[in-house]
Amino acid sequence: MVPSTSFKTLRETADLRHLRQIIVGLDEGVILIDPDQSLLWANAAALAMHGVGDLADLGGTVDEYRARFQLRYRNNHRLEADDYPIDRVVAGDSFSEVVVEVTVAGEDEPRWVHQVRSLVLNDADDDEPSCLVLIIQDVSARYEAEDRFEQSFNxxxxxxxxxxxxxxxxVKVNQGFLEMTGHQRDQVLCKTVYDIDVLREGDRRDLAKERLAEGRTIPQMEAELELPDGGTKLVIVAGQPIDMGDQPCMLFTFADxxxxxxxxxxxxxSEERFTRTFQMAPVPMAIGARDGHLLCEVNTxxxxLTGYATTEIIGRPLxxxxxxxxxxxxxxxxxxIxxxxxLRGHEARIRGKDGAQIDCLxxxxxxxxxxxxxxxxxxxxxxxxKATEIELVEAIEAVMKDTSWFSRSIMEKLARLRAPQTEQDGAGLDDLTPRERDVLALICRGYDDKRIARSxxxxxxxxxxxxxRIYAKIGVNRRIAAVAWARARGFDGEGAAIGRTEQEHAA
Structure with a gap:
C-alpha cells in the first residue's frame, strides 16, 4: 500500500465537485477512489449496480468494499485480494474490459456481471495521481442471454x-455434432471451417463460400463430412450469421x-438382388398387379416356357x-387372388403362344x-x-399282357422318370475341362469347397x-442344381479318378 502522504487528493475540492457534476447522470457506474484507498464518491448507476443506496453501504474503503462484495471470474475462479479491479487501480494498474461476477457477502450465487475499466486522474503540476476511477458497466443481461444460448446450444x-x-x-461445438462425427471437442475448437470442412462436396459449395465470406445466410445443401476414422457422413448443412460477444459469427446446423x-x-x-434372382431363376416367374391382374414383369x-416375348405380355391382363x-x-x-x-402348387393348364397345352403347378x-x-x-x-406317368401306366399295362416287354420297356420308362431327358442343345460333359469335371465329381460326392481344395x-x-465357370457353362446357380444336371447325364462322380485322393493328400 502506498502511503497517502505521497499523493495529492481531490477530497473536498472544487475539482471533485466539478467531476461529480459531470458524471452524476452517466449510465455507466463510476466510483472515485482517493489514493489513500478511501472511496470518495459513486454515482447513482454505480450504487444501483451494487444494490446499495449510498456510499456508506458500498464501503468507505477498498478493504470494506472487498469485505462486502466477493468477485470471481466467469470461469468460477475467485479473485484474490490483489486481483480485485478496485485493488488493481489503487496499485496503478491500467486495464480495460475486465469481466467479473459480483456476489454480495453471505450469498452463494452472483447477482451481477460487471465489465470494469480503470482511469487514473493525475495532478497537472507533478503528474502524480490525484484520483483513481473505476468505470463499470452492468452486462448481466448480456451474459444471462449468452448463458441461456449456451445452455440451449449444448x-x-x-x-x-x-x-x-x-x-x-x-469457437463452439455442441454434443450433437461430436456424437454425429466422432470428433473430440478440443480437436474441433482448434480448427477452421476448412480444416474440418463442413461444406465438403456441397452441391452449392461455391455459393456457400461466397455467403460465408460476406457473413450472409447459407442456404441448406447436402454435403459430406469427413470423419476422424476416414469415412464420410452425408448431411444437410445450413449457416446462419449470429453475433457472440460483439463478434460476427456463423452458426452451422446439420441434419444427419x-x-x-x-x-x-x-x-x-435388395431390389437389385431380387431382380437378379428373379431373372436368373430356373422356375418360370411373373410379377403382376393384384388389381386387374396386369403383368408387370416376367423372367427369362x-x-x-410360354413363347411370349416380354413386349407381348407385359402390361396386359392374363x-x-x-x-x-x-x-x-x-x-x-x-x-x-x-x-x-x-395359391400353393395349384394344378392348372396354360396355353403357350403357339397354342401348346402346358400342365403346371x-x-x-x-x-x-x-x-x-x-x-x-x-x-x-x-x-x-404327367406324360411320363401316362407312359409308365401304359408300360405296366403292356407288361401285364406280355412280360417280355419288362426289361426293354419298363426299365427305360423308370430311367426316364428318375432322370428326365434334358434339352439336347444345352451344355454337355464334353464342354467341361478335365479339371472342371474333377471339381464337379467332388461336388456330386457332397464335398464343400475346402474339402475339394484339399483333395x-x-x-x-x-x-x-x-x-x-461350371455354373456358367451348364446354366445353374446352385450346388444341388449342378448335381441334378450331372446325374441326369449319368455322371455321379463316384467312378471318376481324381488326381490325388484326400487320403493321399493327408498322407
Missing part, C-alpha cells in the same frame, strides 16, 4: 458448430442423412393374353413393390412328368473360380 440434439467470421475458427442413405442403399441392393424362364387353358380355370384362380388367398405370393400391391407368380412345368491340392479361390 442441449440441442441437432448437431451444430459456431465459427468466428474474422478467422473462420470454430446417413440413415436415409443407408436405407436407400439397402433398398437398392417364363418367356422360354385373361386378354388367353394364358389360361380355360375360362373357368382363369376365373377360379383370379377369384382366389381377389379374395386375398395365395401354380403358386402365388402377395408382395409389395414400390408401395404397390402385387402378386408374384411361379409356374412349375409338369407336362413331361485337389489347390487354393480355395481356385476352387471357387472352377465352380463359377
Amino acid at each position: 442441449a440441442n440434439p441437432a448437431p451444430a458448430v459456431i465459427c468466428r467470421l474474422n478467422d473462420l475458427r470454430f 442423412l446417413e440413415p436415409r442413405r443407408k436405407a436407400e442403399g439397402a433398398l437398392r441392393h 424362364s417364363f418367356v422360354d 385373361g386378354d393374353v388367353e394364358l389360361w387353358g380355360t375360362i373357368d380355370m382363369r376365373r377360379e384362380i383370379e377369384a382366389a 381377389d379374395g386375398g388367398h395365395d 401354380v403358386s402365388t405370393e402377395a408382395i409389395q413393390l414400390g408401395g404397390d400391391a402385387c402378386v408374384l407368380w411361379a409356374f412349375q412345368d409338369i407336362t413331361h412328368r 485337389l491340392d489347390v487354393a480355395g479361390n481356385t476352387v471357387r473360380n472352377h465352380v463359377a
Whole structure:
C-alpha cells in the first residue's frame, strides 16, 4: 500500500465537485477512489449496480468494499485480494474490459456481471495521481442471454458448430455434432471451417463460400463430412450469421442423412438382388398387379416356357393374353387372388403362344413393390412328368399282357422318370475341362469347397473360380442344381479318378 502522504487528493475540492457534476447522470457506474484507498464518491448507476443506496453501504474503503462484495471470474475462479479491479487501480494498474461476477457477502450465487475499466486522474503540476476511477458497466443481461444460448446450444440434439467470421475458427461445438462425427471437442475448437470442412462436396459449395465470406445466410445443401476414422457422413448443412460477444459469427446446423442413405442403399441392393434372382431363376416367374391382374414383369424362364416375348405380355391382363387353358380355370384362380388367398402348387393348364397345352403347378405370393400391391407368380412345368406317368401306366399295362416287354420297356420308362431327358442343345460333359469335371465329381460326392481344395491340392479361390465357370457353362446357380444336371447325364462322380485322393493328400 502506498502511503497517502505521497499523493495529492481531490477530497473536498472544487475539482471533485466539478467531476461529480459531470458524471452524476452517466449510465455507466463510476466510483472515485482517493489514493489513500478511501472511496470518495459513486454515482447513482454505480450504487444501483451494487444494490446499495449510498456510499456508506458500498464501503468507505477498498478493504470494506472487498469485505462486502466477493468477485470471481466467469470461469468460477475467485479473485484474490490483489486481483480485485478496485485493488488493481489503487496499485496503478491500467486495464480495460475486465469481466467479473459480483456476489454480495453471505450469498452463494452472483447477482451481477460487471465489465470494469480503470482511469487514473493525475495532478497537472507533478503528474502524480490525484484520483483513481473505476468505470463499470452492468452486462448481466448480456451474459444471462449468452448463458441461456449456451445452455440451449449444448442441449440441442441437432448437431451444430459456431465459427468466428474474422478467422473462420470454430469457437463452439455442441454434443450433437461430436456424437454425429466422432470428433473430440478440443480437436474441433482448434480448427477452421476448412480444416474440418463442413461444406465438403456441397452441391452449392461455391455459393456457400461466397455467403460465408460476406457473413450472409447459407442456404441448406447436402454435403459430406469427413470423419476422424476416414469415412464420410452425408448431411444437410445450413449457416446462419449470429453475433457472440460483439463478434460476427456463423452458426452451422446439420441434419444427419446417413440413415436415409443407408436405407436407400439397402433398398437398392435388395431390389437389385431380387431382380437378379428373379431373372436368373430356373422356375418360370411373373410379377403382376393384384388389381386387374396386369403383368408387370416376367423372367427369362417364363418367356422360354410360354413363347411370349416380354413386349407381348407385359402390361396386359392374363385373361386378354388367353394364358389360361380355360375360362373357368382363369376365373377360379383370379377369384382366389381377389379374395386375398395365395395359391400353393395349384394344378392348372396354360396355353403357350403357339397354342401348346402346358400342365403346371401354380403358386402365388402377395408382395409389395414400390408401395404397390402385387402378386408374384411361379409356374412349375409338369407336362413331361404327367406324360411320363401316362407312359409308365401304359408300360405296366403292356407288361401285364406280355412280360417280355419288362426289361426293354419298363426299365427305360423308370430311367426316364428318375432322370428326365434334358434339352439336347444345352451344355454337355464334353464342354467341361478335365479339371472342371474333377471339381464337379467332388461336388456330386457332397464335398464343400475346402474339402475339394484339399483333395485337389489347390487354393480355395481356385476352387471357387472352377465352380463359377461350371455354373456358367451348364446354366445353374446352385450346388444341388449342378448335381441334378450331372446325374441326369449319368455322371455321379463316384467312378471318376481324381488326381490325388484326400487320403493321399493327408498322407
